[in-house]
Amino acid sequence: MNGTPQPNPAVTFYGAIPGCRAPVRADASVLGTLPTRGFQYCEALRAASSFGWYVFPPIDFTLQWDGSQIIWTYRGAKAWYPLTSAQFPGYRAVFDRVAPAHLRGYSPPFLSAAPEPGGIQVWTGFFIESAENWSVLVRPPANLPRSLAFDLYEGIVETDRWFGPLFTNLRLVKTDIPIHFSTETPLVQVQPLHRSAYADEISNRFAVVDDPRAFPPAAWQRYEQTIVKPNVEPRPAGAYATAARRRRRSGCPAHAE
Amino acid sequence: MSSKKQRVLRKASKKIAKPIVVRARDASTQDSGAIRFGNGSAPAILRK
Numbered sequence: 155m156n157g158t159p160q161p162n163p164a165v166t167f168y169g170a171i172p173g174c175r176a177p178v179r180a181d182a183s184v185l186g187t188l189p190t191r192g193f194q195y196c197e198a199l200r201a202a203s204s205f206g207w208y209v210f211p212p213i214d215f216t217l218q219w220d221g222s223q224i225i226w227t228y229r230g231a232k233a234w235y236p237l238t239s240a241q242f243p244g245y246r247a248v249f250d251r252v253a254p255a256h257l258r259g260y261s262p263p264f265l266s267a268a269p270e271p272g273g274i275q276v277w278t279g280f281f282i283e284s285a286e287n288w289s290v291l292v293r294p295p296a297n298l299p300r301s302l303a304f305d306l307y308e309g310i311v312e313t314d315r316w317f318g319p320l321f322t323n324l325r326l327v328k329t330d331i332p333i334h335f336s337t338e339t340p341l342v343q344v345q346p347l348h349r350s351a352y353a354d355e356i357s358n359r360f361a362v363v364d365d366p367r368a369f370p371p372a373a374w375q376r377y378e379q380t381i382v383k384p385n386v387e388p389r390p391a392g393a394y395a396t397a398a399r400r401r402r403r404s405g406c407p408a409h410a411e
Numbered sequence: 412m413s414s415k416k417q418r419v420l421r422k423a424s425k426k427i428a429k430p431i432v433v434r435a436r437d438a439s440t441q442d443s444g445a446i447r448f449g450n451g452s453a454p455a456i457l458r459k
Contacts (some may be wrong), residue, residue: 194441218431225431225433228440231430231437232432232434232438233433233434234432234434235431235433235434235435235436235437235440236431236435237440237445238441238442240437240441240442240443241439241440241442243437243439243440244439244442246441246442246443256458259443259445260445260446261446262446262448263442263446263447264440264450266442275448318448319448321448359450
């Protein structure tokens, strides 16, 4: 979070663990890791990368899986511990100090081993809510090179109706090596999704033209416009990017209706 | 092998071979199990 109050936030992150790295707007350069050519000219890459917010692990921690049991440790720990379910270090007392009396004793766990082999739920330290009719897609950071040691599952949550901890599920892949998670590297990217965008009626409404001879003339005209012309006529690099940004600046599509 | 080389090798092997100490319990992360997210960590059939 940037600390600037927003009048109508699409999404609000509630920091439940004091001192954790706050979410930040996802970055068009993917923290400087994108190739310069892509960052400068590829609007598709930039738009996907900067869509939403990065959320970080609340503490540096390390997991190790032997194919059956998981052990873990964290910054400041003196040893490794078997993982079944664990609170953020020292958090139970913090939660009980700030929560209403009847909620004491109900602090959310930081890490929980799932029954599936290598499955773990990780809580980011934040609660989340979104504006009416907006959900959030919780997914791996877009275009950020991923660790080969684990996979993240993706999930869409109706956070306008469900208020709770922002967590993710991951699956450890590599065995017998320490798998590090750092507060310097985003764990997930949270993206706002209007419910209408992923409604079944939209996903079920699609068509396939399976033979180029059946393409309508309009499709050929558009192909000429977007692909052929830019290749045969000199044009400045990044013309698509320029047009897309100009369109975006002219108004927010969510409020255009 | 020179003694300096031996010292360097000994130091390096200590680093590599640092054993993992696993302890049964960490009081500061002890979880009561009162809260689970979503479907939780137990199969639905076992949940009441």
